[in-house]
Amino acid sequence: MTTLNLPAGAGKLAPYTLKQPKAFPAAKPPFSRVAYAAAHVVADTLAEHDPWLTPAIDWDRTIAFRQHLWSLGFGVAEAMDTAQRGMGLDWKDALELVRRSLDAAKDVPGATVASGAGTDHLAPGPDVTIDKVIAAYEEQCGAIEKLGGRIILMASRALTAAAKSPDDYAKVYSRILSQVKQPVILHWLGEMFDPALTGYWGNGDHLKAMDTCLDVIKANAAKVDGIKISLLDKDKEILMRRKLPKGVRMYTGDDFNYAELIAGDAEGYSDALLGIFDAIAPAASSAIGALTRGDEKTFHELLAPTVPLSRHIFKAPTRFYKTGVVFMAYLNGHQDHFVMVGGQQSTRSAQHLAELFRLADAAGLLSDPDRAASRMKAVMATQGIAA
Known part of the structure; x- marks a missing residue:
């Protein structure tokens, strides 16, 4: 060796x-859990560009990696933070990424894609109003829906900066959810992933912020497929999971405790939308396949x-x-x-x-x-x- x-x-x-x-036999869906892998992008090292200023993407390798994830039974969560959204990938290239992924998915039986819509083309600033945040969300949601895509409604740095109270969050989300064509996945991205999102939902206390978020979901439940929370705190996720309206999924975004949360307990379980699935896809596919067969022991042995x-x-x-x-x-x-x-x-x-x-x-x-x-x-x- x-x-x-x-x-x-x-x-x-x-x-x-x-x-x-290890050998990780690929499992085929349908799985007993909805499982999305948030996928990364591959840089184009031969492109002439300014690496810190303008992204250059190797589209062929980027799409090939999505095909790898689909082959293992995962859905692809596209143009999310794992794809460096807001940390190297701008909205223009994010939309191109969404378009290419949706096109590629058409050739893969059963392939699913859900794509991030946010406000990252709107820079936070003192002149940014709540109405401008709404317009920015509308622009991105409309562009993705025009491509036939399904939406993951991402957290907004501009909204964090512009909001004066939890009511501003309720106004923005209610407006956008009233317009979407099909139920969306909400994404509550914690400040540990993006410091610019500190105090999201109008409160620095996660439990109080959770109440605001739950109020929004309950008022718009027909337009919410589920919510992914990325707070790296299993107890907060379980607490929120138990409070969700019937039919609204909890998608774990907890890259520390995902095995326990996906397995669940007597009161329910979390589905998954995880960046770590990008890196551990073969093991995760085999594990979820085992769980689907009712073999929780093997599930934990593979993921532990x-x-x-x-x-x-x-x-x-x-x-x-x-x-x-x-x-x-x-x-x-x-x-x-x-x-x-x-x-x-x-x-x-x-x-x-x-x-x-x-x-x-x-x-x-x-x-x-x-x-x-x-x-x-x-x-x-x-x-x-x-x-």
């Missing part, structure tokens, strides 16, 4: 010998080793988790480089990537250990480390 010398803290290197990868990896990828500053997701795609051969739009590959240290490598190997998620080792050596070499 291959052995590497990897950063191990205190400025030292330590040998690490790779294990054999992935949780330490996920907690590492999503560790604070959580907003930089996309780097770990793309690094996994690189190690597993889904792209030929470790470069991200916006230069975001630089947001994690060599030590962080080394621990990610070890945890991914421990979970059996490095599909070709020799390839992964070679690529790990190449990345370490760019930082002056002879692995």
